[in-house]
Amino acid sequence: MERLGTGIGWRPEIAGDVERMPGIDWVEVVAENVCPGHLPESLLRLRERGVTVVPHGVALGLGGAERPDAGRLEALAERATALRSPLVTEHIAFVRAGGPLSVSPRLEAGHLLPVPRTRDALDVLCENVRIAQDALPVPLAVENIAALFSWPGEEMSEGQFLYDLADRTGVRLLIDVANLHTNHVNRGEDPAKALAELPLEAIAYVHVAGGVERDGVWHDSHAHPVPRPVLDILTDLASRVSPPGVLLERDEDFPEPGELERELTAVREAVEKGAITRSTAQAKSSGSVREAGSCEPARQRVALAQTAVLSSLVAGTPVPEGFDRVRMAVQARALAAKRADVVAKVAPELPVMLGERYRAVFLAHARKRPMTGGYRQDALDFVEQLLLVSGQRGRQHGQLPLRELREWWLERSGPGPRSRRPAVRLARATRRALLRR
Numbered sequence: 001m002e003r004l005g006t007g008i009g010w011r012p013e014i015a016g017d018v019e020r021m022p023g024i025d026w027v028e029v030v031a032e033n034v035c036p037g038h039l040p041e042s043l044l045r046l047r048e049r050g051v052t053v054v055p056h057g058v059a060l061g062l063g064g065a066e067r068p069d070a071g072r073l074e075a076l077a078e079r080a081t082a083l084r085s086p087l088v089t090e091h092i093a094f095v096r097a098g099g100p101l102s103v104s105p106r107l108e109a110g111h112l113l114p115v116p117r118t119r120d121a122l123d124v125l126c127e128n129v130r131i132a133q134d135a136l137p138v139p140l141a142v143e144n145i146a147a148l149f150s151w152p153g154e155e156m157s158e159g160q161f162l163y164d165l166a167d168r169t170g171v172r173l174l175i176d177v178a179n180l181h182t183n184h185v186n187r188g189e190d191p192a193k194a195l196a197e198l199p200l201e202a203i204a205y206v207h208v209a210g211g212v213e214r215d216g217v218w219h220d221s222h223a224h225p226v227p228r229p230v231l232d233i234l235t236d237l238a239s240r241v242s243p244p245g246v247l248l249e250r251d252e253d254f255p256e257p258g259e260l261e262r263e264l265t266a267v268r269e270a271v272e273k274g275a276i277t278r279s280t281a282q283a284k285s286s287g288s289v290r291e292a293g294s295c296e297p298a299r300q301r302v303a304l305a306q307t308a309v310l311s312s313l314v315a316g317t318p319v320p321e322g323f324d325r326v327r328m329a330v331q332a333r334a335l336a337a338k339r340a341d342v343v344a345k346v347a348p349e350l351p352v353m354l355g356e357r358y359r360a361v362f363l364a365h366a367r368k369r370p371m372t373g374g375y376r377q378d379a380l381d382f383v384e385q386l387l388l389v390s391g392q393r394g395r396q397h398g399q400l401p402l403r404e405l406r407e408w409w410l411e412r413s414g415p416g417p418r419s420r421r422p423a424v425r426l427a428r429a430t431r432r433a434l435l436r437r
Helices: 012-020 041-048 070-083 119-135 158-169 177-187 191-197 228-240 257-276 296-314 325-346 349-368 375-392 402-413 422-436
Strands: 005-009 026-030 052-056 088-091 094-099 104-113 140-143 172-176 203-208 212-214 217-219 245-248
Touching (some): 005 257, 026 041, 026 245, 041 052, 070 119, 094 296, 158 172, 158 191, 172 177, 203 228, 217 325, 228 257, 245 257, 296 325, 325 375, 349 402, 375 402
Parallel strands (some): 005 026, 026 052, 088 140
Antiparallel strands (some): 094 104
């Protein structure tokens, strides 16, 4: 496996800082946030300097009951080729459910959700990973995720699940030590036990990130400094194997460059500390085993289970038996909050027009309307429902900027813009909204 060194997650907000940081060997970019034909100039400059760029996918849903979408796989392959990356990475998670396998409407989580550690889920995941491997031009590595809740009736520990996955498919592993810490706090799982059970030779690289604890629940925020327990898990991992690469993730509330550099120094020191005490370990190599037989019955069982879970989280249906209702409520609120945050990013005009009412109004919408498409469609559905409800209730919602919302929706809901200058129209609508506040 190629040695990557020390890296940082590339984000547009810190692109200039990353270019100036000393000791950055590689960067990771969210695959869905870049266009192969229009790569950011910052990434091109880094690549020209010899900095490796790795695309990190978040929307494939390899742990879902359905086979990976061919279009999403093609897009991921295009990004790997455009970036000349030595590998691509994704998550062991499901992000949507419903559809023909469960004979129910399709639902989108808008976030990564944990798969049950069962034989059925493992069979489905292995087949999905093989499909992805065949479609990608470079090796694939998959990441363990953070979870707020546990599935009842699980048959394997996290380490056993990851070991069997790597053993059966030959896939590489992206081990997120912050997620191991999250699962320790939220699910009582021992990080040391997980590391002891992993096929260490399959590790492609390691993620390190910060989070925050609220009311006994750890939230993997990627918006806080890396805590000492996460660095200690990194040291434990480095005492068992020399990780080919270690990367610092930060997605929100970006600090000054100096603080990021200090965090990178702490990451390097944690790895060095582990290397000092590393014992020689013999690990069996993982091979690719192509198993015959149909996976369809397992897919259907997994589809029904995942649909029931996601429906309870985003559509208000009853929590399936055996799940912790408090944790499921925490997860449901987290998903709704993420929807509000991302819609505000993809449609920044909406918070401007609605002002401080935006979040409360959107969360009220989210409680009644699950997301069934992407975030841009979610923004359109939100405004459409506002207009529909306001029309039904007459002047009860007269405080909302209905005319501006209607213009915004009409500009974006059709096959093309209603005018040759939609940006000018939008600017005028936004300015009128600001003048009324």
